[in-house]
Amino acid sequence: VSEPVAIGVDVGGTKLVAATVTRDGRVLERRRKRTPAGRADLLVDTVDRLVADLGGTLPVGVGIAGLVDAGGVVRYGPNIGVRDLPLADELSQRLGREVTVGNDATTAAWGEYLVGAATAARDAVMLTLGTGVGGGVIVGGRLLEGAHGFGGELGHVIVQEAGRPCPCGNLGCLEAYASGTAIGLTARERLVNRDITSSLRDVDELDGKAVTSAALAGDDFAAEVLRDAGTWLGVGLASLVNVLDPELIVVGGGAAIQAGPFVIPAAVAAMRERVLGHDVRGLPDVVPATLSDDAGMIGAALRAVEAAA
Amino acid sequence: VSEPVAIGVDVGGTKLVAATVTRDGRVLERRRKRTPAGRADLLVDTVDRLVADLGGTLPVGVGIAGLVDAGGVVRYGPNIGVRDLPLADELSQRLGREVTVGNDATTAAWGEYLVGAATAARDAVMLTLGTGVGGGVIVGGRLLEGAHGFGGELGHVIVQEAGRPCPCGNLGCLEAYASGTAIGLTARERLVNRDITSSLRDVDELDGKAVTSAALAGDDFAAEVLRDAGTWLGVGLASLVNVLDPELIVVGGGAAIQAGPFVIPAAVAAMRERVLGHDVRGLPDVVPATLSDDAGMIGAALRAVEAAA
Numbered sequence: 001v002s003e004p005v006a007i008g009v010d011v012g013g014t015k016l017v018a019a020t021v022t023r024d025g026r027v028l029e030r031r032r033k034r035t036p037a038g039r040a041d042l043l044v045d046t047v048d049r050l051v052a053d054l055g056g057t058l059p060v061g062v063g064i065a066g067l068v069d070a071g072g073v074v075r076y077g078p079n080i081g082v083r084d085l086p087l088a089d090e091l092s093q094r095l096g097r098e099v100t101v102g103n104d105a106t107t108a109a110w111g112e113y114l115v116g117a118a119t120a121a122r123d124a125v126m127l128t129l130g131t132g133v134g135g136g137v138i139v140g141g142r143l144l145e146g147a148h149g150f151g152g153e154l155g156h157v158i159v160q161e162a163g164r165p166c167p168c169g170n171l172g173c174l175e176a177y178a179s180g181t182a183i184g185l186t187a188r189e190r191l192v193n194r195d196i197t198s199s200l201r202d203v204d205e206l207d208g209k210a211v212t213s214a215a216l217a218g219d220d221f222a223a224e225v226l227r228d229a230g231t232w233l234g235v236g237l238a239s240l241v242n243v244l245d246p247e248l249i250v251v252g253g254g255a256a257i258q259a260g261p262f263v264i265p266a267a268v269a270a271m272r273e274r275v276l277g278h279d280v281r282g283l284p285d286v287v288p289a290t291l292s293d294d295a296g297m298i299g300a301a302l303r304a305v306e307a308a309a
Numbered sequence: 310v311s312e313p314v315a316i317g318v319d320v321g322g323t324k325l326v327a328a329t330v331t332r333d334g335r336v337l338e339r340r341r342k343r344t345p346a347g348r349a350d351l352l353v354d355t356v357d358r359l360v361a362d363l364g365g366t367l368p369v370g371v372g373i374a375g376l377v378d379a380g381g382v383v384r385y386g387p388n389i390g391v392r393d394l395p396l397a398d399e400l401s402q403r404l405g406r407e408v409t410v411g412n413d414a415t416t417a418a419w420g421e422y423l424v425g426a427a428t429a430a431r432d433a434v435m436l437t438l439g440t441g442v443g444g445g446v447i448v449g450g451r452l453l454e455g456a457h458g459f460g461g462e463l464g465h466v467i468v469q470e471a472g473r474p475c476p477c478g479n480l481g482c483l484e485a486y487a488s489g490t491a492i493g494l495t496a497r498e499r500l501v502n503r504d505i506t507s508s509l510r511d512v513d514e515l516d517g518k519a520v521t522s523a524a525l526a527g528d529d530f531a532a533e534v535l536r537d538a539g540t541w542l543g544v545g546l547a548s549l550v551n552v553l554d555p556e557l558i559v560v561g562g563g564a565a566i567q568a569g570p571f572v573i574p575a576a577v578a579a580m581r582e583r584v585l586g587h588d589v590r591g592l593p594d595v596v597p598a599t600l601s602d603d604a605g606m607i608g609a610a611l612r613a614v615e616a617a618a
Contacts, residue, residue, distance in 0.1 A: 067586045076586045083589070123456040137552065139448045146554020147432040148591050156551040156585040161469050161544050170547070170583045235470050238479070242462040243446065243552060245455020274479045276465040277376045277385045280392070282457050 004028050004058060006308075007051055008301030010104060010294075011035060011043070011064040013079035013131065018050040019294075020058065021301035025115030027294055029054055038081030048094045060099045061304030062087065063107035063296035065134075070149035072101035078167070079131070100307045104296040106152045108289075109136020110143050111299025112250050116291040121248035125240050126289065127154050129233070129255035129263075132167065133175040137244060143303075155179070159235045177232035178263075180208025180255040187211050187225045196221055212259040226262035229255065233263060234270025241275045241284060252289025260288055313337050313367060315617075316360055317610030319413060319603075320344060320352070320373040322388035322440065327359035328603075329367065330610035334424030336603055338363055347390030357403045369408045370613030371396065372416035372605035374443075379458035381410035387476070388440070409616045413605035415461045417598075418445020419452050420608025421559050425600040430557035434549050435598065436463050438542070438564035438572075441476065442484040446553060452612075464488070468544045486541035487572075489517025489564040496520050496534045505530055521568040535571035538564065542572060543579025550584045550593060561598025569597055 004020035008027075012035060019030040031050040036042035051060055064087065066077025072088020074080075091099040109118075109126035118124040122141040128134040135154025137144040144151045155175035156168055163172025164182070176182055184207035187200055198221035203210045214222035237249060256263055268286050272278055291298055313329035317336075321344060328339040340359045345351035360369055373396065375386025381397020383389075400408040418427075418435035427433040431450040437443040444463025446453040453460045464484035465477055472481025473491070485491055493516035496509055507530035512519045523531035546558060565572055577595050581587055600607055 067590065069590075076589045121456070123460075135552075139453055140451065142449065144448055144553065147430070147556035147593070148554055150586070150590060151432075151552065151554040153551040153554075153585050157466075157548045158468060158544055158583065159470050161472075161541075163470075168585050170585070232470075235467055239466045239548060240552065242465040243444075243460065243549065244453065245457055245460040245462075247456035274467065276462050276477050276479070277459070280385045281376060281378075281459060284456070 002026070006059045006061060006301035006304045007054055008297035008304070009047055009051065009060065009062040010297040010300065011047070011062060011080060012104065013037070013065055016046055016050070017297055018047065018054060019297055020054055021298055023305070025111065025291065025298045025302065027298065035080060040082050040085045043080070043082065044087070044090045044094065047091060051095060057097060059304035059308040060091065060095060060097065061107065061300035061302070062091070062099060062101040063104035063300035064101060065104050067150055068101055068103050070145065072099070074101070098308060100300070100304045102149070102300060102303065103134065103152070105134020106136040106143065107299035107303060108134070108252065108291070108295035109138065109152065109299065110303055111291050111295040112252070112289055113138045114302050115298065116295060117250045117287050117289050118248050121246065123244065123246045124248045124250060125154070125244060125246045126250040126252065127256070128253040129178055129180065129251060130253040131179060131181055133179045139244070154236070154240065157236045157239055159232055174232065174236035178229045178236070178255065180253070183208040183211050183225060183229050183255055186228065187222065190225065198222060208255050212254070215259065215262050223262050226259050227266040230263035230266030231270040234267040235274065237267060237271040237286070238274035241271065246284045249284050249286045250289050251286060252295060257288055311335070315368045315370060315610035315613045316363055317606035318356055318360065318369065318371040319606040319609065320356070320371060320389060321413065322346070322374055325355055325359070326606055327356065327363060328606055329363055330607055332614070334420065334600065334607045334611065336607065344389060349391050349394045352389070352391065353396065353399045353403065356400060360404060366406060368406065368613035368617040369400065369404060370416065370609035370611070371400070371408060371410040372413035372609040373410060374413050376459055377410055377412050379454065381408070383410070407617060409609070409613045411458070411609060411612065412443065412461070414443020415445040415452065416608035416612060417443070417561065417600070417604035418447065418461065418608065419612055420600050420604040421561070421598055422447045423611050424607065425604060426559045426596050426598050427557050430555065432553065432555045433557045433559060434463070434553060434555045435559040435561065436565070437562040438487055438489065438560060439562040440488060440490055442488045448553070463545070463549065466545045466548055468541055483541065483545035487538045487545070487564065489562070492517040492520050492534060492538050492564060495537065496531065499534065507531060517564050521563070524568065524571050532571050535568050536575040539572035539575030540579040543576040544583065546576060546580040546595070547583035550580065555593045558593050558595045559598050560595060561604060566597055
């Protein structure tokens with residue numbers, strides 16, 4: 001049980017982590033580098049070296065922030081600065097073994113389903129609230145990939161037509177209201193009103209983390225900003241429940257875990273009052289993720305095991 | 310091939326149709342009654358008699374307008390006036406054979422997938438735009454049922470938080486903007502503006518059908534009302550594409566078929582500009598349903614065949 005079965009790699013906007021992972025999702029050895037943003041060749045090099053450094057011939061699975069197609073091509077990864085990068089093929093050639101590549105939030109959902117918070121649910125939805133909002137969907141015990149591999153982009157469910165600009169270029173996506181970035185923006189926008197009293201006025205970098213810290217320290221304004229983000233999350237969840245009818249909703253990422261006491265109850269309340277037939281049906285529980293930041297890496301490793309089987 | 314393999318039953322808000330159906334989805338013999346609204350006992354009686362009248366011992370599948378759980382209990386059917394009706398069990402007892410019951414729009418999606426417009430797509434989404442907006446989702450060649458059987462309620466994707474009231478009690482659902490009912494309402498609301506010239510001013514019952522007839526006869530105002538409904542449909546489709554990444558989207562029902570030349574192009578345009586990474590990815594085609602009003606009945610019959618196998 002303590003044997004490594006695969007190597008998982010998580011390629012995020014700032015850091016790149018690779019590790020050996022056991023069948024039950026434990027991380028054994030870990031290597032870490034800064035992500036070489038905007039340099040596809042250097043990115044492939046870095047992953048190649050980290051994996052080689054972990055040794056052996058274990059299958060390799062990569063989760064990366066971006067739109068990844070079913071062939072392992074990163075079609076669009078704005079946070080990493082790559083486009084149309086055939087990452088699976090290039091890494092397979094370098095490493096001389098099959099490498100699977102998927103979206104990081106989607107592999108995270110798979111990790112939470114196999115060895116995390118959603119092991120008991122054959123129909124589950126997972127959202128990761130961080131810099132952006134990512135997601136993954138489990139339908140009947142299988143990862144929803146979609147026709148091209150792009151399924152599960154839950155941060156881009158539209159909650160308000162012609163609403164707030166989203167980094168994706170669209171308006172009114174869930175991500176524009178419930179990501180850590182969005183939470184920081186909401187706080188900055190509202191503090192233009194000089195009548196508001198808040199410890200956040202004295203903060204240099206007013207981002208989502210600062211809002212969460214202030215709320216946890218008793219700042220009422222900060223708590224309200226988080227609850228409002230939670231309400232928007234609940235609107236998105238209501239749409240997802242109407243479409244997918246999951247048994248369980250798992251939320252991960254900083255804006256859900258540390259800020260959970262403010263965000264989650266508001267999300268659950270907003271979801272409950274909006275789901276079709278909410279008074280006659282079972283509604284899913286909303287629970288925190290358990291694999292923390294490692295979920296994407298663990299899920300990617302365990303998908304590689306399946307692909308190799 | 311021309312042998313009947315099952316009996317399909319479609320229970321709608323106004324009419325109840327039962328028919329023998331072949332494996333390739335052709336309807337052979339058909340029986341029809343008014344739906345006894347608000348009378349659960351009479352509803353069961355009517356279905357029982359129509360099915361008995363078609364003779365034989367073929368498996369029976371029912372599609373009904375309402376929230377149906379995985380055990381065939383109609384938990385909530387506002388258009389039919391029933392609640393918590395164990396329709397599958399009651400019909401099974403009466404008819405002495407297994408009866409499967411599902412939501413009508415969901416069984417319609419299954420019909421379009423097996424023998425209609427979506428036979429080539431293993432990942433497909435179907436919406437039915439009628440009095441309300443129903444839906445069904447195919448993921449990897451399987452019908453998405455969800456944890457309780459309530460999956461695929463695509464009319465209740467929220468497109469505008471705190472928007473127009475929806476018959477479901479929520480605000481801002483797709484159904485509140487893109488159903489036939491909504492189209493009629495939009496026209497009536499806008500005609501309050503006396504500056505608008507339209508043949509619809511002379512219409513007694515200004516519903517979705519009247520708007521479509523006027524648009525087809527060249528009324529510019531009516532055409533604009535339909536295009537705007539199409540734009541809202543496109544907003545909902547963008548969310549669905551981001552979540553499900555279907556290969557194909559099938560739209561059925563009067564507000565999509567007869568009004569299709571106005572609704573569909575507007576929906577496609579609105580969807581295309583809103584989907585995440587729309588400039589780097591394949592987008593699904595949007596095509597009309599081919600089974601017309603029989604889709605729910607045919608899909609229900611074919612699901613019954615599988616259940617009996």
